[in-house]
Amino acid sequence: MIRRVTALIQRELVANFLSPIAYIVAALFLVATALFFMPLTLVEGGEASMRVTLDWMAMAVLVFTIPLLTMRTLADEFATGTIETLMTAPVADFEVVLGKFFGVLIFYLALLLTTVVHVFLLLKYGAQDVTVVLYSYLGMILLGGLYISMGIFASSLTRYQLLAAILTMGLLSLFGALVNEVAGWFTGLWRQVFNYVNIIHHFEDFSKGIFDTKAIAFFVSGTLFFLFLSVKVLESRRWR
Amino acid sequence: MIRVQNLTKLYGDRKAVDGISFHIEEGEIVGFLGPNGAGKTTTLRILTCYMPATSGAASIGGRDVFNNSMAVRRIVGYLPENAPLDGNMRAREYLSFRGKIRGLNRPDREAAIKRVTDQCWLGDFIDRPIHQLSKGMRQRVGLSDALLHDPKVLILDEPTVGLDPGQIRETRNLIHELAKRHTVLLSSHILPEVEATCERTIIIAGGKIVASGSPEELKKRIREGSRLILEVAGPPDEVKKTVSGEKGIQSVECVASDNGWHRLTIETQKNVDPREEVYKIVKQKNWSLRELRLEQGSLEEFFVRITAEQAAKQRSSKQEVRS
Ligand SMILES: Nc1ncnc2c1ncn2[C@@H]1O[C@H](COP(=O)(O)OP(=O)(O)O)[C@@H](O)[C@H]1O
Numbered sequence: 001m002i003r004r005v006t007a008l009i010q011r012e013l014v015a016n017f018l019s020p021i022a023y024i025v026a027a028l029f030l031v032a033t034a035l036f037f038m039p040l041t042l043v044e045g046g047e048a049s050m051r052v053t054l055d056w057m058a059m060a061v062l063v064f065t066i067p068l069l070t071m072r073t074l075a076d077e078f079a080t081g082t083i084e085t086l087m088t089a090p091v092a093d094f095e096v097v098l099g100k101f102f103g104v105l106i107f108y109l110a111l112l113l114t115t116v117v118h119v120f121l122l123l124k125y126g127a128q129d130v131t132v133v134l135y136s137y138l139g140m141i142l143l144g145g146l147y148i149s150m151g152i153f154a155s156s157l158t159r160y161q162l163l164a165a166i167l168t169m170g171l172l173s174l175f176g177a178l179v180n181e182v183a184g185w186f187t188g189l190w191r192q193v194f195n196y197v198n199i200i201h202h203f204e205d206f207s208k209g210i211f212d213t214k215a216i217a218f219f220v221s222g223t224l225f226f227l228f229l230s231v232k233v234l235e236s237r238r239w240r
Numbered sequence: 241m242i243r244v245q246n247l248t249k250l251y252g253d254r255k256a257v258d259g260i261s262f263h264i265e266e267g268e269i270v271g272f273l274g275p276n277g278a279g280k281t282t283t284l285r286i287l288t289c290y291m292p293a294t295s296g297a298a299s300i301g302g303r304d305v306f307n308n309s310m311a312v313r314r315i316v317g318y319l320p321e322n323a324p325l326d327g328n329m330r331a332r333e334y335l336s337f338r339g340k341i342r343g344l345n346r347p348d349r350e351a352a353i354k355r356v357t358d359q360c361w362l363g364d365f366i367d368r369p370i371h372q373l374s375k376g377m378r379q380r381v382g383l384s385d386a387l388l389h390d391p392k393v394l395i396l397d398e399p400t401v402g403l404d405p406g407q408i409r410e411t412r413n414l415i416h417e418l419a420k421r422h423t424v425l426l427s428s429h430i431l432p433e434v435e436a437t438c439e440r441t442i443i444i445a446g447g448k449i450v451a452s453g454s455p456e457e458l459k460k461r462i463r464e465g466s467r468l469i470l471e472v473a474g475p476p477d478e479v480k481k482t483v484s485g486e487k488g489i490q491s492v493e494c495v496a497s498d499n500g501w502h503r504l505t506i507e508t509q510k511n512v513d514p515r516e517e518v519y520k521i522v523k524q525k526n527w528s529l530r531e532l533r534l535e536q537g538s539l540e541e542f543f544v545r546i547t548a549e550q551a552a553k554q555r556s557s558k559q560e561v562r563s
């Protein structure tokens with residue numbers, strides 16, 4: 001299994017490497033993060049806090065970049081018909097989905113790594129707690145994983161990449177910001193439910209430097225849930 | 241090697257495959273022939289574990305395609321219709337990836353890639369990006385992939401569609417070669433294609449098997465009432481009457497030809513050859529004879545007819561939907 005998933009991850013990375021979209025996303029990501037960090041590191045008196053930056057990055061940057069990375073994953077396999085060669089090889093459906101997930105995750109981690117430069121600058125000029133930084137990164141990784149699994153799920157639903165991207169942006173905005181609105185319409189149990197599925201709520205703990213096992217459980221189980229859904233959609237496509 | 245029993249596949253409420261059954265023995269090369277929309281691709285997709293059947297059973301090498309799908313996938317090499325490939329990769333990278341997911345370690349993989357490169361004459365094209373390759377070359381890369389793990393069974397869906405005549409001939413030769421080592425099931429909507437490559441043909445139309453057998457058997461079987469052509473000089477009414485009286489003859493049509501000659505088209509019953517009897521009559525009556533010939537219904541005619549029938553059926557079902 002490991003060997004097959006590794007091969008699938010490699011294929012995914014090669015596909016990313018050869019696709020202009022991945023470079024555009026990388027460029028967008030670098031510019032956007034630089035813009036967020038710049039005032040903090042260069043302008044004197046700017047709030048030298050990772051917190052604000054990472055919250056913003058989570059909200060804005062990821063909602064636009066992750067869907068562009070995940071939209072291709074399954075939708076393109078359906079569009080080109082290569083899904084038929086995959087699903088008739090001795091590869092399980094869940095292995096296909098795992099390959100997609102880790103392929104995009106590795107690319108995302110590479111992007112995230114570039115922001116470390118800014119952090120060094122921050123640590124040098126501002127009084128910044130190292131543990132807060134580390135927790136923030138943990139949060140970013142978990143958040144990215146969840147977003148990617150949601151993107152892959154959206155991509156499993158259609159053969160049109162653009163549709164997958166729009167759907168993912170919709171999903172991410174819904175669970176990121178809109179759900180906050182929605183929670184306001186309700187009281188009692190429903191309000192609690194909507195607050196619970198608010199991704200940003202859980203993320204905030206990390207950027208405050210709080211190590212919250214409940215939040216970790218939320219992200220991991222959320223990621224597994226969407227990966228599971230993607231596998232099920234893939235399986236159900238066989239039954240049409 | 242391949243066993244299919246009562247296989248049925250519904251897309252929604254549309255029957256694409258309708259209770260078909262057939263067996264293919266080890267080492268056979270069998271053509272799956274049918275007009276477009278006959279259900280060939282659907283059947284092959286069920287056999288290769290891409291989609292499950294609605295009902296019925298199928299097994300390859302004794303393993304059920306549904307319950308033991310991984311075992312089936314390991315012994316089957318499949319070339320889907322239009323050979324979908326990862327266009328961005330180079331052919332070598334692609335084959336290497338395919339080898340990896342089939343669990344071949346590096347030395348085995350390299351040996352396998354070398355082998356299929358030779359078998360399919362990929363040559364220098366192996367280091368080109370796939371999207372730069374011609375349709376024929378892509379087809380060969382797809383075939384190389386299907387052969388990579390030296391499968392017992394090869395399933396090829398319309399392997400020559402979209403190729404030019406030269407490539408078609410090459411591909412046919414290649415398939416002939418492959419048939420020596422593998423059991424082959426290939427589909428086509430072109431009759432001469434199947435006649436040229438296969439020992440046995442299964443003809444499918446409208447999701448049902450309408451005939452099957454070797455080309456000779458098929459010809460025999462579908463010779464439903466062949467035609468006798470007769471040209472004699474004699475009184476037309478009497479000629480017609482006497483010939484019609486012979487047993488095994490269904491109908492006689494008589495048209496006047498030149499100078500008192502008459503041309504008769506005689507429809508006979510299945511598997512009846514009344515040439516001798518007809519000649520005896522002609523001789524006894526002392527008419528002159530200048531032609532006596534048995535015209536057998538060809539496979540071509542048969543295939544054209546079922547294709548037309550299916551097209552008509554589809555038109556009428558579409559009209560039903562519209563009204
Ligand atoms: N995915 C699908 N969904 C719905 N109908 C389909 C699908 N694939 C094929 N069909 C229909 O099933 C019938 C058989 O198709 P197919 O197996 O592709 O035939 P062939 O390969 O012989 O041309 C056709 O009428 C086709 O329109």
Ligand SMILES: [Mg+2]
Nearest residue numbers: 280281282321
């Ligand atoms: Mg077809």
